[in-house]
Amino acid sequence: MFAWYGTVKELIHQVHDTDVLDKLWMTLQHLGSQPAVGDMGPSAQEQYDALQTLRSYTLELAACHAWNHAIYTICLPYLFCCIHHKDLDQRRVGMQRIQEVWESILRAEAWEGDEKLSPVIKKALRQLMADLAFHKAQLSREIYESCRRENWAFDSEELREFSFLVFATPANTKFYLEDCFSHLSDVTKRFARHHKLTKWLKYFYMNTVPSHDDLEWDKLEPSYRDFLAAINRRATLCREACAKDQDMASNSRVFSMTEKFTLPQALNFTPSNLKKTEKNAGPFSNQVMTAATAFLMNIRQPTDGIEKAWAGNAKKAYALGALGT
Structure with missing residues (x-):
């Protein structure tokens, strides 16, 4: 699950790998004996530029590899797998x-x-x-x-x-x-x-989550009479809208609330709060x-x-x- 991190470290360590540098025709010298780049001639500058390119390319690969996996190892719900x-x-x-x-x-x-x-x-x-x-x-x-x-x-x-x-x-x-x-x-x-989430999807989800039974929440179990009453109420609203020359689509809703029901103000469930997303995509x-x-x-x-x-x-x-x- 976390094996990818070893790959990231190997990528970064390639910059200091003598075998890799030797394959790229780099001149290797012991630490402390390296003269200034300007005193080594044009070939040294070419090697220095190649090393800088290798470093940037390696860091880019390591960063992409890390970002592709990190979200699945510390963020939910992805980590749950x-x-x-x-x-x-x-x-x-x-x-x-x-x-x-x-x-x-x-x-x-x-x-x-x-x-x-x-x-x-x-x-x-x-x-x-x-x-x-x-x-x-x-x-x-x-x-x-x-x-x-x-x-x-x-x-x-x-x-x-x-x-x-x-x-x-x-x-x-x-x-x-x-x-x-x-x-x-x-x-x-x-x-x-x-x-x-669609309204149907919210209904299915909230009635099947594991904590639903354990927390003894009130369940919505509509009977066929409740269903018929909802259908008849919708039909009545549509007829009234037609009589008043209003938009029928605004009243033809499957999930309808009675006019007497209002949410507590402490919940702050305003239309703007319900529609906004938690984060940008x-x-x-x-x-x-x-x-x-x-x-x-x-x-x-x-x-x-x-x-x-x-x-x-x-x-x-x-x-x-x-x-x-």
């Missing part, structure tokens, strides 16, 4: 990593409520958590709750089944069949691509999320330089160089 690794030791390491990630997140969330922190640190901390993003997703929280309930056991059959449902897809399903049989994997794809946004996770896992106090590492353009520099150090 570690429980299906063929090596039991790698499963154990992966589950320990998930636990470490969540310990860091919960610790940072507790810091956000600390009134003793300075405004500068709080601002940087809020920006760091906003760039982290994945910890606010329902699927990531469900993974945390499921792992905690199973005492972070890498051999738990329930966790293995949950992970399989998250990442596995059936051979050939479409539309509603895909929602029924592959809704968790669809949730994962939509989370990765920053897409919204794209490679750089994913790199910032990965770097934010790595940074959060390596600090123990909010005063460990967070106001310098994650403020303004500093986070961009850290995101580009975090894994290279």
Whole structure:
């Protein structure tokens, strides 16, 4: 699971590998006996330029290799697939990593409520958590709750089944069949691509998550009478819209709420908040999320330089160089 990191180190060490340098026709001398490049003639300058090109090319390959794998080794829900690794030791390491990630997140969330922190640190901390993003997703929280309930056991059959449902897809399903049989994997794809869930997909997902039965949430079990009442109500609204020469599409909804029902204001479920995404899409946004996770896992106090590492353009520099150090 983490074997890719050894490949990254080998790539970087190639710059100092005498066999590689010898194949590139580099002149090798003992340390301390190397004269200045300007005193060695045109051939030395050519070798120096070739070495600089090799260094840049090697670092680029190592960086691309690291960024391609890092998001799958420290960010959720991607890290959750570690429980299906063929090596039991790698499963154990992966589950320990998930636990470490969540310990860091919960610790940072507790810091956000600390009134003793300075405004500068709080601002940087809020920006760091906003760039982290994945910890606010329902699927990531469900993974945390499921792992905690199973005492972070890498051999738990329930966790293995949950992970399989998250990442596995059936051979050939479409539309509603895909929602029924592959809704968790669809949730994962939509989370990765920053897409919204359909209302049907939300319904299927919230009625099949593992914590649904254990937490004894109220279940929505409509009878055929409820279904007919909803259909009749929709038909009535459509007829009224036609009579008033209004847009029928605005009233023809499968999921309708009664006029008396209102959400509590404390939830802050405004239309703008419900429609906005947790983070931007794209490679750089994913790199910032990965770097934010790595940074959060390596600090123990909010005063460990967070106001310098994650403020303004500093986070961009850290995101580009975090894994290279």
